[in-house]
Amino acid sequence: MDPQPVTRGLPSDIAQSLIVARYELLKYLRSRRFLIGLVIVTLGIAPTYILPPALGSPYTGTAANEPLPLWTFPPGLVLANLSHRGVDAPSLVLALNGTPLPSAGAWQFNATFNAVVFYPGLLQGNLSQYAVTASYDWATDPVEFAGSFLQFLQFLLVITVTFFAADAIVSEFSNRTGFLLFPNPARRSALLGGKFLASLGLTLLLVGLYYALIAGLSWATLGGVASRLGLSFVFALWWSAGAVAVAFLLSSVLRGVTEASVLTFFLFLMILPIIDVVGEAVGIEFWWSLTFTLPVATNILEVPYPGDQVIDAGPGFQLTLFSPDPGVSSLVVGLYLAGALLVAYLLFRRRQMLG
Amino acid sequence: MTRTFGDLVAVNQLSLEVPHGSSFGFLGPNGAGKTTTIKILTSLLSATSGRAWLNGLEVTEDPKEALASVGSVVETPEFYPFLTPRETLTYLGRLRGMAGDEIATRVSEVLDQVRMSEWIDERIGKFSKGMKQRVAIAQAMLHQPNLLILDEPTLGLDPRGMVEVREIIQQLHKEGYTVFMSSHLLAEVQEVCDQVAIIQRGKLVVSERVTDLSQRESSARLEVLTLEPFSDSQLDTVRPQAGLDGLYRAGPTKLVVDFTGDLVGRAALLERIQRAGIRVASFRAIGGPLESLYMELVEDSR
Numbered sequence: 001m002d003p004q005p006v007t008r009g010l011p012s013d014i015a016q017s018l019i020v021a022r023y024e025l026l027k028y029l030r031s032r033r034f035l036i037g038l039v040i041v042t043l044g045i046a047p048t049y050i051l052p053p054a055l056g057s058p059y060t061g062t063a064a065n066e067p068l069p070l071w072t073f074p075p076g077l078v079l080a081n082l083s084h085r086g087v088d089a090p091s092l093v094l095a096l097n098g099t100p101l102p103s104a105g106a107w108q109f110n111a112t113f114n115a116v117v118f119y120p121g122l123l124q125g126n127l128s129q130y131a132v133t134a135s136y137d138w139a140t141d142p143v144e145f146a147g148s149f150l151q152f153l154q155f156l157l158v159i160t161v162t163f164f165a166a167d168a169i170v171s172e173f174s175n176r177t178g179f180l181l182f183p184n185p186a187r188r189s190a191l192l193g194g195k196f197l198a199s200l201g202l203t204l205l206l207v208g209l210y211y212a213l214i215a216g217l218s219w220a221t222l223g224g225v226a227s228r229l230g231l232s233f234v235f236a237l238w239w240s241a242g243a244v245a246v247a248f249l250l251s252s253v254l255r256g257v258t259e260a261s262v263l264t265f266f267l268f269l270m271i272l273p274i275i276d277v278v279g280e281a282v283g284i285e286f287w288w289s290l291t292f293t294l295p296v297a298t299n300i301l302e303v304p305y306p307g308d309q310v311i312d313a314g315p316g317f318q319l320t321l322f323s324p325d326p327g328v329s330s331l332v333v334g335l336y337l338a339g340a341l342l343v344a345y346l347l348f349r350r351r352q353m354l355g
Numbered sequence: 356m357t358r359t360f361g362d363l364v365a366v367n368q369l370s371l372e373v374p375h376g377s378s379f380g381f382l383g384p385n386g387a388g389k390t391t392t393i394k395i396l397t398s399l400l401s402a403t404s405g406r407a408w409l410n411g412l413e414v415t416e417d418p419k420e421a422l423a424s425v426g427s428v429v430e431t432p433e434f435y436p437f438l439t440p441r442e443t444l445t446y447l448g449r450l451r452g453m454a455g456d457e458i459a460t461r462v463s464e465v466l467d468q469v470r471m472s473e474w475i476d477e478r479i480g481k482f483s484k485g486m487k488q489r490v491a492i493a494q495a496m497l498h499q500p501n502l503l504i505l506d507e508p509t510l511g512l513d514p515r516g517m518v519e520v521r522e523i524i525q526q527l528h529k530e531g532y533t534v535f536m537s538s539h540l541l542a543e544v545q546e547v548c549d550q551v552a553i554i555q556r557g558k559l560v561v562s563e564r565v566t567d568l569s570q571r572e573s574s575a576r577l578e579v580l581t582l583e584p585f586s587d588s589q590l591d592t593v594r595p596q597a598g599l600d601g602l603y604r605a606g607p608t609k610l611v612v613d614f615t616g617d618l619v620g621r622a623a624l625l626e627r628i629q630r631a632g633i634r635v636a637s638f639r640a641i642g643g644p645l646e647s648l649y650m651e652l653v654e655d656s657r
Contacts, residue, residue, distance in 0.1 A: 008451075008452045008453065008454075008498075009452055010419065010420075010423055010451070010452045011449070011450070011452050016450055019446070019449045019450055020450070023435075023438070023442070023446040026437075026438065026442070027435050027437050027438060030437035030438075031437055175433050176430070176432060176433040177432065177433045177434065177435060178399070179399070179429045179430055179431075179432035179433070180432040180433070180434060180443075180447075180491070180494070182397075182398060182399055183397035183398060183399060183422060183425070183427045183429060184422065184447060184450045184451060185418070185419045185420065185421075185422040185423040185450070185451060185452075186419060186450050187418075187419050352394075352399065352400045352401060353394060353399040353400065353429075354360075354400070
């Protein structure tokens with residue numbers, strides 16, 4: 001008897017990629033790395049949220065009868081700065097010698113300068129004779145609030161890329177699991193696609209959780225969320241995709257899991273950032289560096305988008321703090337994503353189970 | 356096909372045909388090129404030159420289609436430690452295009468066949484090498500391929516496991532599956548396979564049916580156990596026997612004979628020993644025809 005092979009249609013490459021992605025995700029979700037990732041998310045959120053109020057800088061408060069220093073500018077314009085930003089304008093009450101001052105026609109709050117502008121007119125001449133005080137509710141600006149958490153973003157992204165992408169390819173060879181996976185009727189492109197989706201999915205999960213916690217805390221604490229936090233999240237994910245592709249490239253070249261993980265970690269946390277700092281020192285914009293583009297995720301929260309800053313860093317020495325252009329940076333990340341993934345695929349396709 | 360690694364020629368213009376429905380043993384010393392050949396057949400390695408076909412489909416050109424109806428165990432594969440046998444086999448079954456119901460049924464069947472049912476939902480990370488080898492064999496059979504390529508399938512198994520795997524392979528062979536297996540164990544190949552090929556230094560030395568080996572006139576080493584100790588003069592009486600290449604005392608009641616000849620010649624040798632007054636308790640070839648052929652053809656190992 002010569003048995004006929006059980007004939008069944010093979011799944012398409014895309015369907016196989018999704019199958020690979022599903023089980024790669026399952027592998028990672030059960031690994032200790034995922035738990036460590038959750039701990040790191042917690043460590044990024046909890047101290048940043050708890051420490052400022054614990055050290056005497058609450059996120060919200062009420063200023064009662066705060067004395068206002070007055071600044072007089074010609075021709076007779078008088079300004080008074082408030083000590084807290086994020087003033088709840090409707091709650092603002094000014095008083096002269098303890099007597100509340102009606103706002104209509106006398107003064108106006110300017111949120112941009114965080115200052116009260118007194119109109120020239122009835123009170124102007126006598127203003128310096130009075131003790132001017134202000135009472136108001138204030139809350140930290142949601143942009144500032146979110147920005148303080150996003151300082152941890154680079155470390156979180158590098159950790160997730162290292163944990164969930166650096167060994168994705170090399171482990172099949174060094175851990176010998178390729179002997180199980182590669183003799184299956186699936187193209188290397190399908191396997192690579194599935195692994196890439198899984199790595200990106202894990203990044204989405206952890207970084208998404210991080211952003212969700214920021215938004216939730218901002219809403220609960222300040223009653224609002226930075227309007228461009230979603231854009232920041234989208235850029236962070238886009239950046240992750242580029243970084244995962246670079247990690248895959250290293251993973252398809254290197255021979256061991258440890259060296260791939262260590263090199264990925266240091267590339268994004270030390271090597272490229274050092275190059276960026278050198279650029280700042282000499283005033284050259286290394287727009288092509290992947291880590292140079294990452295501040296877009298923080299800067300994009302601000303309206304208007306901030307420009308470059310030159311700061312004195314010692315006698316005769318200046319640093320240029322570049323503000324990467326969002327459009328150029330997105331394009332650079334896209335080029336890293338496409339280029340690194342293509343080279344990773346070509347190397348992976350040629351790589352053989354020699355051991 | 357040929358495969359080189361730098362100056363080393365691992366597989367040297369090897370040309371081999373495995374008939375449908377055969378159980379084909381692939382033998383050779385360490386470094387002969389057995390595993391390299393199997394890796395090329397399973398798309399783990401590319402050939403430097405040449406081509407290979409599985410079920411008539413060229414694996415070197417289109418591995419996805421060629422491997423669709425092939426099950427393989429290459430070396431002792433490692434598994435994903437956080438997955439269970441059920442999950443691992445389901446994963447591979449989906450990649451091979453099996454439907455959900457079919458996977459569920461087959462996973463139970465094949466794990467039962469390799470005696471791993473009670474571990475079906477345990478994570479593989481804590482399995483022994485032998486347990487992993489059983490799961491590896493189960494995944495090879497999962498999608499009911501008509502061709503099984505097995506590289507040392509009993510490696511790492513305990514004696515009972517080896518017997519069970521041999522029985523599985525024999526059963527599959529009886530059902531008409533084509534089995535192509537490499538092994539160091541000549542007795543195992545002789546027991547399980549109906550055809551063998553021997554390679555040395557990457558080159559094919561011989562390929563023939565196992566049944567033909569016993570018909571073939573070749574050297575054999577015979578072991579003779581006697582009831583009582585025998586003398587040198589009795590041995591001298593035996594030495595003139597035709598076909599006798601060597602006669603050695605292996606113990607007070609044990610004699611080893613290197614003999615070239617067919618079964619009729621062996622019967623004459625036995626009669627001569629008995630005529631010399633040596634009372635024979637047992638007379639048998641050591642290793643069988645395959646071992647004799649192997650020892651005759653294979654010079655050394657790398």
